[in-house]
Amino acid sequence: MTTNAPLIMRIMALSINTAKRAGVIIRDVLKQGDLGIVDKGKNDPQTEADRSAQRCIIASLAKKFPSIKIIGEEGGSDLNVCDEWLVGELDETFLKQDCPADWRDAKPEDFVIWVDPLDGTAEYTQGFVEHVTVLIGIAIKNSAVGGIIHQPFYQQSSGELGRTIWGLKGLGTGGFTAVKPPANEFIITTTRSHSNALHQKAVDVFNASKVLKVGGAGFKVLQLLEGKAHAYVFATPGCKKWDTCAPEAVLEASGGTLTNINGEHYEYHENVEHVNGRGVLASVGNNHQELVEKIPLEVRQAVGTKQT
Ligand SMILES: Nc1ncnc2c1ncn2[C@@H]1O[C@H](COP(=O)(O)O)[C@@H](O)[C@H]1OP(=O)(O)O
Ligand SMILES: [Mg+2]
Ligand SMILES: [Mg+2]
Ligand SMILES: [Mg+2]
Known part of the structure; x- marks a missing residue:
């Protein structure tokens, strides 16, 4: 059964267990105390x-x-x-499910796996550990199709630390319960460490009832999935394909949408530019295009310079 499962199912099933193992490493480094911080650039730390x-x-x-490309x-x-x-x-429970027909025949050369081993590094170094996620995104022929979002510091009611959320387009999601956000409010989730004046302008046009400032692309998409926010707005370049591949796949497997701020999907082939040049707009309702159009065209055009 295990060895005969389609490639996408086996990659997802191994990624689930690998993300959990990475979560243990992330907790252990924090426990041991020496984070070994290196600055890769402005507001761009890396730790052990x-x-x-x-x-x-x-x-x-x-x-x-x-034979699969991993970035x-x-x-x-x-x-x-x-x-x-x-x-x-491999995670045997995941493997028991049927593979969606669209992905059944995908070949090794059709795949790119995008790995963000620790999303929310700035928050990790500052003690906001609940914002931290491990992201493994699986693209098939340019599109984000499958994703794992693991939260190493999530406290389960059973007392267990950590939880693992997965999504596969055509199959659905697992590891959490989707909740709709409140109908009589409009809540935005956005960056707490990479804001600028133009980004703030884009957030302001929504006149949101609440703006949640949290770290990480993975954590913000989880807030959408769990009904804590209606939209994720990031109107600046800075996050990369490994930040959005897994969140996009999980969100869209659940019926939501993740695009750049012009409403266009990013591509995920192996030669694509890593930077998400035109920011991120993600939503859970069925009014994604309306949200795009709320952001004035001149603001959208001013974000980033390249179409990726
Ligand atoms: N200017 C930037 N430089 C480097 N990484 C960025 C930048 N902006 C966003 N990111 C990445 O996108 C994630 C989401 O951004 P934000 O929390 O600001 O909304 C960050 O946690 C970071 O990922 P990582 O922590 O994996 O380096
Ligand atoms: Mg980083
Ligand atoms: Mg990241
Ligand atoms: Mg990272």
Whole structure:
């Protein structure tokens, strides 16, 4: 059963377990106390947890799927990892489900896996650990199709730490209960660490009843899925394909939409520009285009310079 399952199902099933293992590494680095922070640029920190989690994820996926292209935020990693970091077991519960017909025949060369080993690094270093997620996004022929969002610090009611959310277009989502946001309000979730005047202008046009400022693309999309916000607005370049691939797939598998601020989907092929040049607009209702059009054209045109 396991070995005969279509490739997308096996990649998803291994990614679920690998994201969980990366979550343990992220908790362990924090516990041990020395974060080993390196500045990659302005407001762009990297820690030992980002580096180690990426090695664990990419080494595990590359070993099982050697011919699939994998792109990780932290660049080329040493894949010679200890056995404890090599995850080989697939999530059997996930594998029991039927593969959507659209993906059944996808071949290794159709895939790109986008890995953000730790989304919300700034928040991780500042102690806002609930904003942290591990993101594994699976693209087939340019589109974000499957995704894993793991929250290492989520406190389950059972006492267990961490939870893993997955989404596959055509199949649906798992690991959480979707909730609709309140009908009589309009709540925006947005950045707490990468704002600027133009971005603020785009947020202001919505005249939202509440603006939640939280870290990470993964965490903001979870807020949409759990009914805490109606729209995610990020009207500035800065986040990258590994930030949006998994969140886009999970959100859209649940009926929502994630695009740039012009309402266009990003592409996820292996040669695409990494930066999401025209920001992010995500929503859970069925009025995505209306939200796009609320942002004045001159503001939309001023965000970023390139269409990616
Ligand atoms: N200017 C930027 N430089 C680097 N990464 C960025 C930038 N803006 C956004 N990001 C990435 O997108 C995520 C979401 O952004 P924000 O929290 O500001 O809404 C950030 O956690 C960060 O991912 P990461 O933490 O994985 O480096
Ligand atoms: Mg980063
Ligand atoms: Mg990120
Ligand atoms: Mg990251």
